[in-house]
Amino acid sequence: MDKSHPAYETDALIAEDIDAYLDTHQHKSLLRFITCGSVDDGKSTLIGRLLYDAKMIFEDQLASLEADSARHGTQGQEIDFALLVDGLAAEREQGITIDVAYRFFTTEKRKFIVADTPGHEQYTRNMVTGASTADLAVILVDARKGVLQQTRRHSFLVHLLGIKHVVLAVNKMDLVDYSQETFDAIVEDYAGFAHEVGIETFTAIPISGFKGDNITSSPSANTAWYQGLSLIDHLESVELSSTAAQEASFRMPVQWVNRPNLDFRGFAGQITSGTVKPGDTVRVVPSGKTSTIKSIATFDGNLEEAVAGQSITITLADEVDCSRGDVIAVADNPPEASDQFCSTLVWMDETALKPGRGYWLKIGSQTVTATVQPPKYEIDVNSLDHLAAKTLELNAIGVAEFATDKPIVFEPYAQNRGLGGFILIDKFTNATVGAGMIEFSLRRAQNVHWQATTITRDDHASLKNQKPRVLWFTGLSGSGKSTIANEVEKQLALMNRHTFLLDGDNVRHGLNKDLGFTETDRIENIRRIGEVAKLMADAGLIVLTAFISPFRAERQMVREMLPEGEFIEIFVDTPLEVAEKRDVKGLYKKARSGELKNFTGIDSPYEAPEEPEIRVNTVDMTPLEAAEYIIAQILPLK
Structure with missing residues (x-):
């Protein structure tokens, strides 16, 4: 087109306006916030109203929304804004939010990502997920009900997760005739709890998500006694954490x-x-x-x-x-590095925390193996009491000490979310089972250092003219582990090999006499044996261990302690009925009668190896034959 043509100038101006518009929106600041509170406080309705008033709903969506509103029982011509957010069929049927729903909208001043989080207590883990990246929390309270236990729970979690900006949105004011007295009483009640939790300041706004009062427009005429900002004006003006x-x-x-x-x-x-x-x-x-x-x-x-x-x-x-x-x-103010620290932990899995078990801990770009000590205490988020606890169940929150297999770089969560927050991952299911916030490193981690020695593990092995190994015998009680391990050691001794046999019963007379047979104690039993076996392998010995060691996670933990190729898992594969028929020690009989609790194979599980290096059995083999087969598999010994 000729540049002198009037249309060219018009097109150029339009293109310039578009570029300016896109540039303006591209450089808008972004606020991430969550809505939380008790069930049916109106969280989804509020978000739907924000999307509607921000003109973020397409015409076909609006038509569908009006049809859904009529189908789900909304009276008259009113729109049920909650249906914009409650996308799951189960949510629409029950009228509640289950999953975390993320929505994006924008105004002239700022871009927003809002997470609608569940109100039910059993979905606390979903609420934690939504809050983990938020700059601000809108805590809704039904004006008819006031501050409830779930309001307190979510306020505690908001503070715990480091959200600095809190809005107390007193919703459904239209159902209490926009009473200032009701609003003031709720604010006063919440202020007392907020101070107890540690929330220093919050902004209280009277709203009606259904009617639209004080949401996106100027202050509502129905609340002439309120002189503050509307919700959207506050969201547009609050200082971002990125600053x-x-x-x-x-x-x-x-x-x-x-x-x-x-x-x-x-x-x-x-x-x-x-x-x-x-x-x-x-x-x-x-x-x-x-x-x-x-x-x-x-x-x-x-x-x-x-x-x-x-x-x-x-x-x-x-x-x-x-x-x-x-x-x-x-350079002059680096973060800490430590392999032991104290953390607040939110447990997010149906299976309870196993103290002493190795989990993957992911913090930033670091992934390490971490073990959790029994919790110092569990926090009752309704009363804030510290409760005695040996583990943490689904949605429980506690404080515990962690140890990692190598130092991690971190800062306290209160200072830096990116270097203070982590997740725990189950090594076998790859499920995220917990989320934690580091509080501080343990003093002993800074005072204990690895002392280098002149004689190395290779020197020890060379003196004994053998390659260190840990022969890990696992199987049910009565399977023949100890008998076969003893035969293997006898034959190795005839070959002038330096060995040591660690037997499950023997170590419980001394090293592990303080441990019982609960799942937690079994994990600690194997952890200790693994550490001892590692030290003996460092000394150049061929170590034989005969333990039920029922859980794959702990056997894997010991494997990871040793150099590749030095851990040999030997599965003594004897069927339960055969082992029980032998019942040399009378343990199965006691377990069946209820006299012996947590007995492997009866009321405690045994997780058989999936790919052991060696598999033997005492049904088709004598102990001597099994021993000869094992030695043939591990040759040569140098």
């Missing part, structure tokens, strides 16, 4: 080492806090090595400065050892 994050010290967990060629070596990740620019002196944690920032690369080119929330690739002036899981931080 505070940018003012904190620089931290960037390394997600990936980017080396496309020999001339470029960069460290990619997302900045969790602070700012950084070329020339800054930084420290790699946990190694402690220092260097300076050479450049900050992005897809769109190099930056002169990067801030919290940005994903970047850093190049350093020096060739320092840095890999995934490390943290690049400001």
Whole structure:
């Protein structure tokens, strides 16, 4: 088109306006917030109203919503805004929220991501999921009911999860004739509890999600006594946590080492806090090595400065050892690194916490094996009392000490969510079973260091002219583990091999005499034996262990303690009926009569090995034949 043509100028102006509009929206700040409270407080209705008033509903969606509202019993021409959010069939049928529903909307001033979280107590884990990334929480209270136990529970969780901005939205004011007296009484009641929990400040707003009072428009005429902002005005003006994050010290967990060629070596990740620019002196944690920032690369080119929330690739002036899981931080104020710490833990799995069991702990870009000690206490989130607890059940919250197999880099959750929050993952199911918030490292972790010795484990093995191994015999009681292990040791002794046999019954006379036979005690029993077996293998011995060791997780834990190839799992595969028929010690009889609790195979499970290195049985083999077969499988011994 000829540039002198009037239409060209018009098109150019339109394109310019579009570019300006897109640029404005692209650079809007983003606020993540959640709505929470008790069942039927109107959370989904509130979010639906926000979406509707923000004109984020398409015409076909609106038509469908009007039809659904009529079908689900909404009277007259009113729209049931909750149906916009309650997407699950079960939710619509019950009129409740089960899953966490995320919705996006935007206004002229800000972009928003809102999470509608469940109100039922049994879905506390879903509420924790929604709150984990939120900057603000809208806690709804039904004006007719006031502050309830679930209101208190969610307020406690909001504070626990580090959400600084809290809005107390007193909803359904239309059903109490917009009474200021009712509103003031609820605010006063909530203020007392909020102070007890630790919520220092909150903003109270009287609203009606159904009628739209004080939601997105100017203050409602129905609440002339209220002089504050409407909900959307408050959401648009509240200070974002990202601002505070940018003012904190620089931290960037390394997600990936980017080396496309020999001339470029960069460290990619997302900045969790602070700012950084070329020339800054930084420290790699946990190694402690220092260097300076050479450049900050992005897809769109190099930056002169990067801030919290940005994903970047850093190049350093020096060739320092840095890999995934490390943290690049400001040199004069680095984060901590420790392998023992105290944490608040929210348990999120149907199967209870197993103290002493190894779980994957994922924090930032770091993944380590972690064991949890029996909880110090469980928190009653309704009364805030500290209750004695040996484990944590679904949705329970407790405080416990953790130990990891290597130091992790972290900061207290209250200071840095990105380096203070973690999840626990079951090693066998890969299910996320818990979410934790680190409070502090344990002093003993800083005082205990590994002492290097001159004579190494290779030296010990060389002196004995053998390769260390741990022969781990597992099977039911009465399967023949101890008998076969004893035969194997006798034959190894004839071959001039240095061995030691750890038997399940024998160690309970001394090392483990303080342990019972609960699931937790069985886990600790194997953990201790694993540590002893590891020390003996370090001394160059061939260690034989004869334990039921009923759980795969603990056998895997011991395997991970040793160098690859040194742990040999030997499954003495004897059917339960055969083992019970032998009943050499009379234990099955006692278990069947109820005299002996938590007996493996009867009222406590045995998880058979899925891929053991060696499998034998005493139905088709004599103990001597089994021993000869095992030795043939582990040769050569050097």
